[in-house]
Amino acid sequence: MYNYDYAFYLKYVLFKKLNYHDHHVVSNLFKNILDISIAILPEYVAKHWKEDDFYGSQFLNAVNPNVIKRCSELPPNFPVTEEMVKLFLEEGSSLQKEMEKGNIFLYDQKKMDGIPPRAYNGEPLTVTAGLCLFYRNPENKLMPIAIQLHQQPSEQNPIFLPSDPETDWLLAKMFIKNADSMDHQAVHHLMNTHFLAEVYTVAALRSFPVIHPLYKPNSNSTIYQMKILNTFVFVFTSFVKAVVEYYYASDSEVYKDTELQEWISEIFTHGFLGNKASGFPAGFHTVEEVIKFITMVIFTVTAQHAAVNSGQFDYYSWVPNGSLLLHKSPPTTKGQSNMNTILETLPDVGETVINYGLPWPHLNMLHVPMGIYPEERFDEPAPKQMIKEFQAELSYLSEEITTRNSQLEVPYTYLNPAEIENSVAI
Structure with missing residues (x-):
C-alpha cells in the first residue's frame, strides 16, 4: 500500500529508541490509525513529498498558503x-x-x-x-x-x-517546512482564527442579549486559491449586507445601538488592548462599517479557518513533509549528510504518533456546514429568506468547486462550503 519511503520511515520510527513492548503497542496504534483514516491525499503526500514541484505547490495550496510574496x-x-x-x-x-x-x-x-x-x-x-x-x-x-x-x-x-547532493537539498527543504509549520500553527491558524474567534465570541456574550440580531449569526451552537476566496467575499458581502441593512436602516441607528457599540469597544479595548495600529475600530459610525466588520468576522471563523485547518491531516500526517520537531541542527556545510542524517533529524515513534494523530480528533468533530443554523434564531420572514438565498449561493459554489476538483490530480477541497465548519470550535 505504501511506497518505499513510507514503509522505510514507519519501520524506522517503530524501532527507534524503543523496547519490544513499546514498539508492539505503538505498531498496533499506527496500524489502527492507518486502517481507519488513511486517504488518497496523505498517501499522495507520502509518495511525492521529496519532489520540488510538489514542495512548491504546498506554498500555494496546502495549509499555509499566504506566506510567499512576489x-x-x-x-x-x-x-x-x-x-x-x-x-x-x-x-x-x-x-x-x-x-x-x-x-x-x-x-x-x-x-x-x-x-x-x-x-x-x-x-x-x-x-x-x-x-x-x-x-x-x-x-x-x-x-x-x-x-x-x-x-x-x-x-x-x-x-x-x-x-546539491540529494540529502543536503532535502534537509534544507525540511528545515524551511519546519519553520513554516511553526508559523502556520502559532500565527495563521491559532492566533489569526481561533484566538480572534475567542475575542469576538467573548465580547458578544458580554455585550449582546440573545435577541440581538448580530448575536444570532455570530455566536452559534458551536461556541464551546484567490479566485475562490474572492468569490467567498462576494457571497458573504451579499448575505451580510442584506441582514445588516434590514436591522439598521441608517447610520444613526448604528450609532444609537449601545449594545453594538459596547461589543466593538470590548473587542478593541480588551482583545487588542486599545492598539490603533491593529486596524480594528474602537466604534462603529456607519452601516457600511458594520457590514465590513461582520463580513470579516464570519469569513475568519469559516473560510479562513478552513483554509489553514482542514488540510492538516492531509499534509502533516506524513511527518517528514512538515514536522514541528526536528532533532538535529540545520546543516552548516554541504556534502556531509546522508539518509541516516535525515532519519536522525526526524521525530521518533512517540513524537511521530502524536504528530500524526493530533489533528485527527479536531478534524472529526461534529460537522455543521457553513450557512446552516441548527437553532432557529430568526423569527422574521425577511432574514429567514436571506439565509435561504445565502445557502443557495453556497450550494452553487460547492457544485462549481466539486466539478473543478474532479479534473485535478490533487484536489483542493478546503474551501468547498459543504466541507467548511459553520464556526471555529473554541
Whole structure:
C-alpha cells in the first residue's frame, strides 16, 4: 500500500529508541490509525513529498498558503547569484529577467530571527529563520531554486541549491517546512482564527442579549486559491449586507445601538488592548462599517479557518513533509549528510504518533456546514429568506468547486462550503 519511503520511515520510527513492548503497542496504534483514516491525499503526500514541484505547490495550496510574496529585488542578506540558479531557469533567461516578468517569489521567515531555541529532553532545538526562493517555470509549476537557512549569510550558512547532493537539498527543504509549520500553527491558524474567534465570541456574550440580531449569526451552537476566496467575499458581502441593512436602516441607528457599540469597544479595548495600529475600530459610525466588520468576522471563523485547518491531516500526517520537531541542527556545510542524517533529524515513534494523530480528533468533530443554523434564531420572514438565498449561493459554489476538483490530480477541497465548519470550535 505504501511506497518505499513510507514503509522505510514507519519501520524506522517503530524501532527507534524503543523496547519490544513499546514498539508492539505503538505498531498496533499506527496500524489502527492507518486502517481507519488513511486517504488518497496523505498517501499522495507520502509518495511525492521529496519532489520540488510538489514542495512548491504546498506554498500555494496546502495549509499555509499566504506566506510567499512576489520578488522584484533580492534582499541584501540573500546573495543568490545568476550563476547559482541559471541552471534551474528557462533556457536563455536570467534571474533578473524572471524577476521582471513576475516569476520569482520569496519565502522569508525573518520574524523568527532571534527567537531563542527551546529545550526538548535536554537538547536545544534550533529555530530556523530561513529564506527560500521560488521560480514559476514555463509549465506553471512553482519550484524552489535556492534556500538559505539563517538570515545572515556566512560560510557556515551556505545557499543550498537543487543541484546539491540529494540529502543536503532535502534537509534544507525540511528545515524551511519546519519553520513554516511553526508559523502556520502559532500565527495563521491559532492566533489569526481561533484566538480572534475567542475575542469576538467573548465580547458578544458580554455585550449582546440573545435577541440581538448580530448575536444570532455570530455566536452559534458551536461556541464551546484567490479566485475562490474572492468569490467567498462576494457571497458573504451579499448575505451580510442584506441582514445588516434590514436591522439598521441608517447610520444613526448604528450609532444609537449601545449594545453594538459596547461589543466593538470590548473587542478593541480588551482583545487588542486599545492598539490603533491593529486596524480594528474602537466604534462603529456607519452601516457600511458594520457590514465590513461582520463580513470579516464570519469569513475568519469559516473560510479562513478552513483554509489553514482542514488540510492538516492531509499534509502533516506524513511527518517528514512538515514536522514541528526536528532533532538535529540545520546543516552548516554541504556534502556531509546522508539518509541516516535525515532519519536522525526526524521525530521518533512517540513524537511521530502524536504528530500524526493530533489533528485527527479536531478534524472529526461534529460537522455543521457553513450557512446552516441548527437553532432557529430568526423569527422574521425577511432574514429567514436571506439565509435561504445565502445557502443557495453556497450550494452553487460547492457544485462549481466539486466539478473543478474532479479534473485535478490533487484536489483542493478546503474551501468547498459543504466541507467548511459553520464556526471555529473554541
